[in-house]
Amino acid sequence: MISQRNQNIRIAGKKDIRQDFGVWDHFDSEAEYFEFTENWFKECCRILKPKGWIYIFFDRQKVGFFDLILAKKYNIKSKSIFAWLKSNPCPSIRKANWLSASEFVWIGCKQKGRIKNYLSHKEMYNYMITPNKAAYGETTHPTEKPRAVIERFVQASSNVGELVLDPFVGSGTTAVVCKSLNRRYIGFESDRRYYRIALGRVAKTKTEVLL
Numbered sequence: 001m002i003s004q005r006n007q008n009i010r011i012a013g014k015k016d017i018r019q020d021f022g023v024w025d026h027f028d029s030e031a032e033y034f035e036f037t038e039n040w041f042k043e044c045c046r047i048l049k050p051k052g053w054i055y056i057f058f059d060r061q062k063v064g065f066f067d068l069i070l071a072k073k074y075n076i077k078s079k080s081i082f083a084w085l086k087s088n089p090c091p092s093i094r095k096a097n098w099l100s101a102s103e104f105v106w107i108g109c110k111q112k113g114r115i116k117n118y119l120s121h122k123e124m125y126n127y128m129i130t131p132n133k134a135a136y137g138e139t140t141h142p143t144e145k146p147r148a149v150i151e152r153f154v155q156a157s158s159n160v161g162e163l164v165l166d167p168f169v170g171s172g173t174t175a176v177v178c179k180s181l182n183r184r185y186i187g188f189e190s191d192r193r194y195y196r197i198a199l200g201r202v203a204k205t206k207t208e209v210l211l
């Protein structure tokens with residue numbers, strides 16, 4: 001499960017108010033961003049099992065990058081775009097743009113991939129509505145994702161005992177979900193504060209689904 005997010009707000013004539021949901025997403029140039037993204041995408045594709053699936057929370061300004069460039073280059077099939085809709089988004093101060101009440105997840109798999117576990121019809125809709133982080137959040141991580149969304153991806157795309165990789169683990173939501181659903185997991189996190197938060201959450205999580 002992979003995340004990318006970067007959002008700035010400018011108040012008319014004043015300096016930027018940065019809603020810094022992701023300092024890790026700031027790059028000196030677009031070329032640097034693309035190079036970084038291609039590097040991890042390439043590695044994920046290399047180790048993805050033949051029936052494995054890949055889920056990427058992506059920045060709306062980069063829509064097309066995964067579908068039009070990376071997926072083709074690395075022989076990954078583009079399967080869907082999932083919309084996570086926020087039932088209570090932050091209100092807009094300036095009222096100058098559409099309110100940001102959604103995030104998108106690019107979904108792909110290896111060439112012959114079929115969904116592993118087709119859940120109930122409604123659970124297979126490519127959207128989910130949840131309240132925003134103020135309601136579901138368990139940690140201080142600025143972009144902690146809702147467990148319900150990650151659970152859906154893990155349930156549909158893996159079986160008990162299988163291995164899930166999250167190269168950008170943040171507050172540990174993917175690891176927590178995997179432990180709860182009895183999947184094995186590997187996560188990378190470069191920021192020690194978030195790494196410790198993730199470890200603490202995982203330690204408190206019980207395995208709910210048994211073999």
Ligand SMILES: C[S@@+](CC[C@H](N)C(=O)[O-])C[C@H]1O[C@@H](n2cnc3c(N)ncnc32)[C@H](O)[C@@H]1O
Pocket residue numbers: 003004005022024141143144145146167168169170171172173174188189190191194
């Ligand atoms: C969008 S957040 C992930 C949020 C996570 N899904 C959650 O629910 O908490 C991305 C995370 O990736 C981490 N990160 C950024 N660059 C990284 C890198 N090169 N290696 C490992 N972690 C990195 C950031 O510190 C940040 O915590």
